[in-house]
Amino acid sequence: MIDVNTKGEVWVFAEQHNGELQDTPLELMSKARSLADTLGVKLAAVLLGFEVGELTTKLIHYGADKVYLVEDPLLGTYQTNSYAKVIVDLIHKHKPQIVLYGATIAGRDLAPRIASAAKAGLTADCTDLQIGDHKTVKDEKLHKNLLFQIRPAFGGNIIATIINLERWPQMATVREGVMPMPEPDVTRQGKIVTEKIKIAQEDLPLEILDEHQRPKKVDLKAARIIVAGGAGVGSKDNFRLIWDLANCLGAAPAASRAAIDLGFIDRDHQVGQTGTTVRPSLYIAVGISGAIQHQAGMSQSQKIIAINNDSDAPIFQVAHYKIIGDLNEVVPKMIRAIKEKSIKEENKQANQIKAVIARLAPASAGASSHPHKRV
Numbered sequence: 001m002i003d004v005n006t007k008g009e010v011w012v013f014a015e016q017h018n019g020e021l022q023d024t025p026l027e028l029m030s031k032a033r034s035l036a037d038t039l040g041v042k043l044a045a046v047l048l049g050f051e052v053g054e055l056t057t058k059l060i061h062y063g064a065d066k067v068y069l070v071e072d073p074l075l076g077t078y079q080t081n082s083y084a085k086v087i088v089d090l091i092h093k094h095k096p097q098i099v100l101y102g103a104t105i106a107g108r109d110l111a112p113r114i115a116s117a118a119k120a121g122l123t124a125d126c127t128d129l130q131i132g133d134h135k136t137v138k139d140e141k142l143h144k145n146l147l148f149q150i151r152p153a154f155g156g157n158i159i160a161t162i163i164n165l166e167r168w169p170q171m172a173t174v175r176e177g178v179m180p181m182p183e184p185d186v187t188r189q190g191k192i193v194t195e196k197i198k199i200a201q202e203d204l205p206l207e208i209l210d211e212h213q214r215p216k217k218v219d220l221k222a223a224r225i226i227v228a229g230g231a232g233v234g235s236k237d238n239f240r241l242i243w244d245l246a247n248c249l250g251a252a253p254a255a256s257r258a259a260i261d262l263g264f265i266d267r268d269h270q271v272g273q274t275g276t277t278v279r280p281s282l283y284i285a286v287g288i289s290g291a292i293q294h295q296a297g298m299s300q301s302q303k304i305i306a307i308n309n310d311s312d313a314p315i316f317q318v319a320h321y322k323i324i325g326d327l328n329e330v331v332p333k334m335i336r337a338i339k340e341k342s343i344k345e346e347n348k349q350a351n352q353i354k355a356v357i358a359r360l361a362p363a364s365a366g367a368s369s370h371p372h373k374r375v
């Protein structure tokens with residue numbers, strides 16, 4: 001635990017693997033930037049690894065004023081103990097007021113270890129972060145400019161705001177895709193602070209022999225259009241409707257957790273609090289009730305179409321277009337309409353080409369039958 005330091009910086013753990021920065025810390029930079037601006041302090045990224053110095057520029061372009069860079073061959077591969085030791089030492093030296101981590105596999109492993117070693121508080125899986133004041137009931141003391149760590153609680157039935165009055169730094173993890181990725185500003189300038197922290201062999205209890213990564217079957221975050229099916233689709237066979245609609249729109253197929261638990265589609269396709277957070281241009285929710293945990297992952301979509309036979313389904317509260325009806329009738333009609341439209345467009349294009357050829361025909365006919373005659 002460090003003393004409450006209201007002048008302390010805001011930090012983001014700049015997670016990298018094999019010299020590549022992960023998306024989540026970059027997404028976090030925009031929120032961290034606005035927190036730092038509200039507090040009037042610097043935003044720093046904390047970058048650990050070996051021969052990763054060139055990533056510092058990218059972190060500055062994404063909003064960091066400063067990058068703390070710790071390079072060591074022993075930090076070449078992520079290990080809990082060595083990374084935690086370095087960050088705890090940096091926390092004790094520089095006394096930041098806020099430290100943020102992506103809720104990635106490494107972030108979820110590292111942040112609690114640091115919280116325990118530094119005796120600081122930590123809120124996992126935040127969906128929003130704000131700066132605000134809080135008056136304690138007991139002594140009516142006003143605590144200014146605290147980090148409000150906002151996340152679903154009690155199975156997602158309430159949204160809780162968690163504060164940490166004095167066990168500083170205030171720390172939180174934020175799930176992938178929750179914060180929008182900022183646009184890099186290549187004109188930004190920043191400072192690189194190189195730190196040397198001694199790492200001993202006992203800080204590396206594991207010997208990493210080999211690394212295997214299972215590639216994700218679908219990249220929902222990158223999809224422009226998503227067609228998601230829920231338990232209302234009824235069966236894995238009937239889920240073919242979702243694949244068909246997705247195919248004719250060039251969309252990614254996705255699902256609610258209930259549909260995944262029922263085995264309709266693979267878990268990589270799950271949208272929601274414990275799945276992927278998406279914000280596509282168009283999200284079509286088919287046979288999905290719209291539980292708060294599902295909405296947590298899709299309500300930021302630019303346009304939402306919901307198809308449900310229950311007019312009171314909560315999904316309609318966030319939908320821009322509501323189709324109340326049986327998905328088994330609505331979806332095939334949509335597929336037919338889209339296919340007919342593309343056939344009509346193809347015909348229209350073919351007719352336009354024919355018309356152009358018809359206009360050129362006398363000339364080309366003349367040219368071929370009278371090769372020396374110019375029209």
Ligand SMILES: Cc1cc2nc3c(=O)[nH]c(=O)nc-3n(C[C@H](O)[C@H](O)[C@H](O)COP(=O)(O)OP(=O)(O)OC[C@H]3O[C@@H](n4cnc5c(N)ncnc54)[C@H](O)[C@@H]3O)c2cc1C
Pocket residue numbers: 155156229230231232233255256257258259270271272273274275276286287288289290291292293294297307308309310313325326327328
């Ligand atoms: C800690 C926690 C985390 C969770 N994380 C997630 C998460 O990440 N993502 C997620 O999705 N859920 C998550 N859940 C589960 C969530 O609470 C819901 O149970 C789940 O989203 C429900 O899925 P669903 O809407 O497909 O199913 P249901 O709630 O069963 O809804 C099915 C819908 O289909 C409609 N329907 C039925 N037949 C038809 C038909 N023929 N035509 C049209 N409509 C029809 C029904 O009216 C109903 O609205 C989580 C829960 C907890 C406790």
